[in-house]
Amino acid sequence: ERERIRILEEKQARELLERDRQIQAGRILRETLIRNVLIGAAFVALIIGFLIYRRLKDHRRTSEMKAEIAEARASALESEKRQHEFESRKRFTRQLIDSQEQERKRIAADLHDGLGQDLLVIKNRLTLARREHEKGKDPTGEMQEILLAVNSSLQNIRSISRNLRPSQLDRIGLTSSVESMLNTLQDSCSFALRYSVDDIDRLFSKEREIDVYRIIQEGLNNVIKHAQADTAVVEVARLEAEVKITVSDDGQGFSSPVSAKDNRQQAVGFGLQGMNERVQILGGILSIDSSPGEGTKVTVLLPVKHRPETTTH
Known part of the structure; x- marks a missing residue:
């Protein structure tokens, strides 16, 4: 009986071991x-x-390539635009130079045909008057003719002076006239010239536009004649209620106030005085910042009295 019980216990033990092994194998399999x-x-x-x-990398690369292509196209278009603008400016400058030459010829003709003729008449009448006087005759008639010729000469001088206004101011406006002048100087002066000009057309009366033009011109003339500069900068800025004109250079500068003992400074003083007179006519303010060896900066503030008409597009 004991043997049979032992055999059953061993059989149960083997079955338990086998079941454990299968469970372990199943767990390992899982x-x-x-x-x-x-x-x-x-x-x-x-x-x-x-x-x-x-x-994503391919998409980014494609996007970068598209951006590079677009940038290259934009750069090419911008380069083409600048080239076109450069050619247009060259043509415009040539036309302006031709126009100025025609204006000089017209003035020369006015001087020759008008004033020159009057002076010749005066000379001849004076010669006749002297002869009449030497012969003991009354030269009153000749003197009357001389007075008439003098009056005619004065009228011719006034007419020529009125016509000395730059014709391009009426043809192309103040802004383009200033830009053309600066562009011409940029190509011909001995120093590097940079400039920026805002639209200032119709801000001043026709009579005062010539003063604005001459102020900028005289400011640059001072740089050309006296500054011995390597670089000059001209800025014409349109502000809310005024126009600001700045002419600066890195030249030799001068003492302020200008000394009358120095011929160069005296010449500079005459130029600045002419500028200041025009500025005062326009009701503006002129200021000068300069010292020897430190360059010069001339600033002009001009009040705007004539606002441009607003155009709706």
Whole structure:
């Protein structure tokens, strides 16, 4: 009986061991399967991530290439535009020079045909009057003719003076006239000239536009004649209620106030005095910042009395 019980206990023990072994094997199989699934999922996720990365990288590269192409096209268009503007400015400058030459010829003709003729008449009448006087005759008639010729000469001088206004001011406006003058100087002066000009057309009366033009012109003439500069900068800025004109250079400068003992400074003083007179006519303010060896900066503030008409497009 004991033997039979022992055999049954051993059989039960073997069955328990076998069941434990099967359970252990099943657990190992499940863990292996889970591990393999996780490894496979990670591998798939890695592949998907790599593909997404490649897609994003290709998309970014394509976008960069498109941006570079667009930038190159824009640069080419800008270069073409600048070239076109340069050619237009050259043609405009040539036309302006031709116009100025025609204006000089017209003035020369006025001087020759008008004033020159009057002076010749005066000379001849004076000669006749002297002869009449030497003969003891009354030269009153000749003197009357001389007075008439003098009056005619004065009228011719006034007419020529009125016509000395730069004709381009009426043809192309103040802004373009100033830009043309600066562009011409930029190509011909011995120093580097930079400038910026805002639209100041119709801000001043026709009679005062010539003063604005001459103020800028005289400011640059001082730089050309006296500054010995390497660089000059001209800025014409349209502000809310005034126009600001700045002419600056890095030249030799001068002492303020200008000394009458120095011929160069005296010449500068005459130029600045002419500028200041025009500025005062316009009701503006002129200020000068200069010292020897430190360059010069001339600033002009002109009140705007004539606002331009607003045009709706």
